[in-house]
Amino acid sequence: xxxxxxxxxxxxxxxxxxxxxxxxxxxxxxxxxxxxxxxxxxxxxxxxxxxxxxxxxxxxxxxxxxxxxxxxxxxxxxxxxxxxxxxxxxxxxxxxxxxxxxxxxxxxxxxxxxxxxxxxxxxxxxxxxxxxxxxxxxxxxxxxxxxxxxxxxxxxxxxxxxxxxxxxxxxxxxxxxxxxxxxxxxxxxxxxxxxxxxxxxxxxxxxxxxxxxxxxxxxxxxxxxxxxxxxxxxxxxxxxxxxxxxxxxxxxxxxxxxxxxxxxxxxxxxxxxxxxxxxxxxxxxxxxxxxxxxxxxxxxxxxxxxxxxxxxxxxxxxxxxxxxxxxxxxxxxxxxxxxxxxxxxxxxxxxxxxxxxxxxxxxxxxxxxxxxxxxxxxxxxxxxxxxxxxxxxxxxxxxxxxxxxxxxxxxxx
Numbered sequence: 001x002x003x004x005x006x007x008x009x010x011x012x013x014x015x016x017x018x019x020x021x022x023x024x025x026x027x028x029x030x031x032x033x034x035x036x037x038x039x040x041x042x043x044x045x046x047x048x049x050x051x052x053x054x055x056x057x058x059x060x061x062x063x064x065x066x067x068x069x070x071x072x073x074x075x076x077x078x079x080x081x082x083x084x085x086x087x088x089x090x091x092x093x094x095x096x097x098x099x100x101x102x103x104x105x106x107x108x109x110x111x112x113x114x115x116x117x118x119x120x121x122x123x124x125x126x127x128x129x130x131x132x133x134x135x136x137x138x139x140x141x142x143x144x145x146x147x148x149x150x151x152x153x154x155x156x157x158x159x160x161x162x163x164x165x166x167x168x169x170x171x172x173x174x175x176x177x178x179x180x181x182x183x184x185x186x187x188x189x190x191x192x193x194x195x196x197x198x199x200x201x202x203x204x205x206x207x208x209x210x211x212x213x214x215x216x217x218x219x220x221x222x223x224x225x226x227x228x229x230x231x232x233x234x235x236x237x238x239x240x241x242x243x244x245x246x247x248x249x250x251x252x253x254x255x256x257x258x259x260x261x262x263x264x265x266x267x268x269x270x271x272x273x274x275x276x277x278x279x280x281x282x283x284x285x286x287x288x289x290x291x292x293x294x295x296x297x298x299x300x301x302x303x304x305x306x307x308x309x310x311x312x313x314x315x316x317x318x319x320x321x322x323x324x325x326x327x328x329x330x331x332x333x334x335x336x337x338x339x340x341x342x343x344x345x346x347x348x349x350x351x352x353x354x355x356x357x358x359x360x361x362x363x364x365x366x367x368x369x370x371x372x373x374x375x376x377x378x379x380x381x382x383x384x385x386x387x388x389x390x391x392x393x394x395x396x397x398x399x400x401x402x403x404x405x406x407x408x409x410x411x412x413x
Contacts, residue, residue, distance in 0.1 A: 030075045033068075037089050041080035044087060059083045145360070148367035151374075152201055156219065159192025160226020161199070162392050163332075163384075164249075165339040167232060168207045169346060173356045182359065183207040184366055185215045186346075188339055189224075194382035194389055196338075198370040199224060203359050209237020216245040228393065229321060231336055233257040253318040254336035255282060265308040274301065274308055282334060287323035294320055326391045329384055342373065 038049065041060065047053035049060060063078040080087055165188045170181050185207075187200040200219045204211035212235065227249040230242050239251050259278060263271045277297050284290045294316055301309035312319075322334040332338065349369050356362045377383070384392075 030077065033075075033089075034078055037077075037080055040089065041082065041087055044082065058085070145364055148364055148371065151198075151371040152363070152367055153222070156199055156223040158197070160393070161189035161191060161224055162226060162228050162389060164189045164199070164224075164227045164230045164246075165232065165336060166212075166230060166235070166238065167336060167339040167343060168235065169343055169350075171203075171350060171356060171362055172354070173359060173362060175358070179355055182362070183211065184346075184362060185211065186339070186342070186366075186370070187215070187219060188342065189227075190384055190389070192389070194384045194386055195380075196377045196383045198374045201363065201367050201370055203362055207235060209240055212238050212241040213244060216241050220245050226393075229325065229333060231333055231339075233336060234261070250321045251318055252321040252333060253315060254334075255319065256335045256337060256340075258315060258319060262308060262311055265311050266305050270305065274305060277301070278312065281320065282330070286327065287320075290320050290323040326388050328388050329392065332384070342370075345369065345373070 042048045045056060045058040045060065047056040059082070061081045061083040064081055066077045066079050068075045068077050079089065167186055169184045169186070171184055172179055173182050183204050183206065185200070185202045185204060186198065188196060189199045191197055200215065200222075202211075202215050202218065204215070224246075227246045229252055230246065230249055231252045231254060232238060233254050234257065242249055242251055259275060262278065263274060266274050277300065281290060281293045281297060284293050294312075298309050298313045298316075301312065322330055325333060346366055346369055349365060350356075350362075353361075353365065356365075
C-alpha cells in the first residue's frame with residue numbers, strides 16, 4: 001500500500017489518537033519510517049513529490065512493499081521507486097534481511113535455549129509477526145558464529161590445567177545428499193583458579209586416533225599445558241594421542257564405563273556380586289590400600305570368574321591412576337561423570353534439531369551452549385580448592401617396595 005503524502009505526521013497522529021488505534025506504536029513506526037524514506041527519495045530526485053522545479057533530476061515511479069519484522073510486529077513498508085536507477089534505505093533495512101537486530105537476538109537466543117522452530121514461530125506471533133520459517137531461524141542464528149569462533153580459538157592462558165576430561169558425542173548431519181554420523185569432540189579442564197572451563201570443541205568424521213591427535217594438538221597450540229591426568233572412556237587411539245601431545249600426563253579410565261565393560265565378562269546372575277566387589281577398590285583411604293584391594297579383588301574373582309579377573313588385572317594402571325592424587329578429589333577424577341552431565345545438557349539442545357544441515361550448524365549450536373556453560377562456571381564457586389590443586393601438582397610416586405599395607409577389605413556374607 002502506497003504512503004499517503006497528503007497527510008502530515010501531525011494530522012495522522014491526531015487521527016490515530018482520535019480513533020483509538022490499538023496498534024498505535026506499530027503505526028507510528030511505520031509512518032515515521034515511510035516519511036523518512038520519502039524525504040530521502042525527494043532529495044535524490046532534486047525536488048519534492050509533485051513539485052515542478054528546474055533542478056529536478058529524477059521522478060517517482062510508485063512504491064514497492066517490503067515486510068519488516070520489528071519488536072512492534074510485522075510492518076509492511078512502502079519503499080519509493082524511482083524511474084531512473086533504484087532506491088533502497090540502507091540506513092533502515094539490510095538487503096535480503098527482514099528482521100531488525102533486536103528481533104534477531106531474540107530468535108538466536110531461543111535457538112540457543114533449545115526452542116524448536118515451531119515454538120519460535122509461536123513466540124514471534126506473540127510479537128505481532130505473521131510467520132517465520134526454519135531457514136529464517138537458521139539465518140538469524142548465524143549471528144552466533146562470530147562469538148562461537150572467538151570462544152573456540154581463544155588462547156588457553158589461564159595457567160596450568162592439571163585435570164582434563166575428554167568425551168565425544170555423535171550427531172547426525174546431511175552431507176552429499178545423505179545422512180551420516182559425525183563426532184563432536186569436547187574437552188573440559190580445571191584452570192589454575194580451580195574453576196572448570198570448556199577448552200575445546202571440534203567436529204570429526206570418525207572418533208579415531210587421528211581425530212583425537214589433531215584435536216589435542218590444537219589445544220596444545222593454543223596454550224594448553226600442565227596436564228597431569230586425562231579422564232575419559234576407552235576411545236580408540238586416545239591413549240596414544242595423549243602420549244604424543246601431553247608429555248607427562250597419565251590416563252584415568254572412567255570407572256563407570258569400565259564397570260559396564262567388565263560385567264559383560266560374567267553371566268547376569270553374578271553381575272551384582274562382581275560390581276559390588278569392584279566398587280570396594282574405590283572405597284579405600286589411600287593409594288596403597290587401593291592397590292592392595294585391587295590385587296585382592298582380582299585374586300577373589302579368579303576362582304569363579306577367570307575372564308573378569310584377567311580383564312580387571314589388565315586394566316589395573318588405567319583404572320587406579322587417580323590414587324596418586326589427593327583423596328579429597330578422588331570422586332571428581334575417577335570417572336567421566338562430570339563430562340556426561342555436560343553431554344546431557346548438550347543433547348537436550350541438539351535433540352530439538354535432530355538432523356543438522358551441515359557441520360558449521362553443529363559447531364554453532366554446541367559451541368554457543370558450551371560458551372554459555374563456561375560463563376556460568378566462572379560465576380559459580382570453585383570446582384577444586386587452590387590448596388588441593390597445589391597438592392595435586394606434586395605427584396606421589398610409589399616405590400617398588402611400598403610399606404606394609406593393611407589387610408584388604410572383605411565382603412560380608
